[in-house]
Amino acid sequence: MTQASCWVELFRSQQRLGGGLLLAPRYVLTAAHCLRGLAEFDEQVDVVLADGNRLDGQVCRRDKDADLALIMILGASGAARIPRTGVAHGGDRWHGPYRPASTEVHLRGEVDNGAVRYLCEGGAEIQALQLTTNQHLGDYSGYSGGPVVKGTPEGRDQVVVGLLLEQAPDRAKADRASNVLFAATIGEAMRRFDHFDVEHLMDVVHPESAPRRHCDQLEGRSDVAAIASAESWFLQIDAWARRQVLDPAQVADLKFRVAKMTIERQLGGETA
Structure with missing residues (x-):
């Protein structure tokens, strides 16, 4: 998936609600006001990808004050790849x-x-x-x-x-x-929604070179391989921090979680 195809279109039946951003494999970010046409009890939407593929989605969080909403893509498949994210500066x-x-x-x-x-x-x-x-x-x-x-x-x-x-x-x-x-x-968006835990944040860091899932990459591997994989994640987290997408607290939390998973793997999952 290229940055040009990171957009989605949101529908309720045949009614177009607005656009959205595929921010993680199972999550779409959109403007909350795009969902005003939905009844509060009716949170089901259709997520249409740039290639025309239509997926089932469900509104899982609305931050009306910030005019942001998060939609979860349902089903086992989700969207396989996501775009690279970063920051912009004046003059770009x-x-x-x-x-x-x-x-x-x-x-x-x-x-x-x-x-x-x-x-x-x-x-x-x-x-x-x-x-x-x-x-x-x-x-x-x-x-x-x-x-x-x-x-x-x-x-x-x-x-x-x-x-x-x-x-x-x-x-x-x-x-x-x-x-x-x-x-x-x-x-x-990262600060507004707690859905972006270590798993989802890692997916966004650099999806083109990232393993399928952070749990998959550490599970069932040797200690040396697990440590090497963790070090590669540290490098990716540092790269994201340099792009200023994450604040220092988020960077520290991500690194702690990666280190904890690595230690748990070495100790056979016996840590608290």
Whole structure:
């Protein structure tokens, strides 16, 4: 899966709800306001991947204050691969691979600010990207929930850096929006949802080179192999920390858990 195909589209029956970001093999991140059409007791959605594959999903968490929601892909298969994530800085080029219909344009532009504190419509102050778009549409509704990818569509070094949430109003024309958008950072999503434990976080670090699952890689292997595998995870966690996706506390917690699993393997699972 490339960064260009990391987006999904969310449906309830034939009703399109909005876009989403495949952030982990079984989890889709989206804007909470995309789910307003769902009744509180009806949390089932269809997750349509970029290749057209349709999967069953269930809303498992809504953070309405931050306008973020998490959807779990049901079933044994899930989505096999996920994109590389990172952070953006002012001056970076960005584009949005998701568009609400084939008749709509793809968004692209420049990152104005890669880590601004933003008071979103839900009432929470979140870490956000402030983005300028080259396309002056006047109304950007329908693009919410789509991923923000750093780099140009033609470039090779692309990383997913955020999730589109809101648009700034045009101060001169109350009935139009300006070409300034705000997107939640990946780090903000990690802090908001406790579903991203060590297993899911490791999947996101570098899925192209990662083993299937951290438990699988340590189980049934020799002590030397288990230690070498743990060291490779430490290197990947450090790389993610350098990209500033994780804060120091998350990095420390991940390393502790990897070390604990390795020790448990060496001691035959007898540790507390």
